[in-house]
Amino acid sequence: MDQPVSPAAAPAAEAISPHCRLSFELNGQPQTLDVEARVTLLDALREQLKLTGTKKGCDRGQCGACTVLVDGRRINSCLTLAVMCEGSQVTTVEGLGTPEALHPVQAAFIEQDAFQCGYCTPGQICSAVALLDEAKAGCASAVTPGLCRVEGPLSDAEIRERMSGNLCRCGAYPNIVRAVRQVLDSDRG
Known part of the structure; x- marks a missing residue:
């Protein structure tokens, strides 16, 4: 039988997934975010930064819809924790070109x-x-x-x-x- 969680146990749950300050370059611009340690780069890009070009397909690293470039290398952003990109250069499809000057x-x-x-x-x-x-x-x-x-x-x-x-x-x-x-x-x- 499940035991109810006491209010005193709530702070312990927060300690499991602390927030981290993350600084990186995004599409050529410096970026600083506060993210929960377990947030994926995909979710940070889409939900916090509102860059919805990167798509969530399978969320398991099997389809590639979430592919972005980190330090020039392609990665599946659904499998990458945002905190792993500290100090990195992240490029999404939005950072490759503009409507006037396509990549x-x-x-x-x-x-x-x-x-x-x-x-x-x-x-x-x-x-x-x-x-x-x-x-x-x-x-x-x-x-x-x-x-x-x-x-x-x-x-x-x-x-x-x-x-x-x-x-x-x-x-x-x-x-x-x-x-x-x-x-x-x-x-x-």
């Missing part, structure tokens, strides 16, 4: 019609931005021949592998690959 990946997604319902698109775009940086750095993927440093242009199989953490339930994958290819080709040219 090349954003422009390519529009030109290649690389979305349908659009729910996964912010995470797909953030992931594609990281993919481009990884390719420039020569980072290998699971399908890189010999698992060695990437030399030359990425194949479509490489692009698909590198984007595999981002699911599109509408099935816009061919157009997403074309959008990434467009940016890769324009970078080479």
Whole structure:
């Protein structure tokens, strides 16, 4: 039988999840938040900062809808505690470009019609931005021949592998690959 919680026990519950002051750079601007220690970066972005471009899909790190960049690397913000980003540079889809000056990946997604319902698109775009940086750095993927440093242009199989953490339930994958290819080709040219 459950015992009622006494009012004296309430302060002990607060001690379990203390609030923390968190300072980081968000989309190029300094940001300070007071968050409960167990709040995810996704929830801090959406609920406290009202940046709703980053989507909550599965909330289990399986769909990639919540992908953002932390210090230039893509992460699932639903699996990342906000306090883990202390002192980091966090970039969401809102920080990549503006309506007047789209990021090349954003422009390519529009030109290649690389979305349908659009729910996964912010995470797909953030992931594609990281993919481009990884390719420039020569980072290998699971399908890189010999698992060695990437030399030359990425194949479509490489692009698909590198984007595999981002699911599109509408099935816009061919157009997403074309959008990434467009940016890769324009970078080479």
